[in-house]
Amino acid sequence: TQLLEQSPQFLSIQEGENLTVYCNSSSVFSSLQWYRQEPGEGPVLLVTVVTGGEVKKLKRLTFQFGDARKDSSLHITAAQPGDTGLYLCAGGGWNAGNMLTFGGGTRLMVKP
């Protein structure tokens, strides 16, 4: 079973601060996705990374896939209250077919 661990589990910061959340595994993934989930809703895809060492930017969000394809990070610059939510990483394995394995999530709260 491929497991993904996210840290921290909870993060509460002030508006304007920077933060980084991590997604780690002992398994290698063919791709890794980050989703954001707001209360009462389903997760929505933010980004997919597929190449070891890949860095993708989405406005104030920077995503990195580890060289060994076992880990990923999400960095948010100048966080805003609208960034509040549950951030989930999800890995696709070469043997997993269409299935995604999700991490436990990082619950972010950005206070005004």
Place this chain on the structure above:
Amino acid sequence: NAGVMQNPRHLVRRRGQEARLRCSPMKGHSHVYWYRQLPEEGLKFMVYLQKENIIDESGMPKERFSAEFPKEGPSILRIQQVVRGDSAAYFCASSPEDRGETGELFFGEGSRLTVL
């Protein structure tokens, strides 16, 4: 609304009753996935189905849980003889015929089951 539709959004059952959760995938999607989410946790894979076929049910409890995706109509996740531990949000996601290794899963808004 062309998104993934789940109903009911909220369902309350007493212990021992049955719960049926429905999911209509996005238009043109033929693959459906069911995930369970406990409070303050991530999503746990339950089952992956194509029309009339269960592809992977490795995350599904062996007893009381079943899923189907008939040729016509929505996918249904059925929980028999519910217990308090079944209380959770159940999310359905869909993808086109072949998500591949990088394709997106499109999620519904979830069905929240409360067992009294």
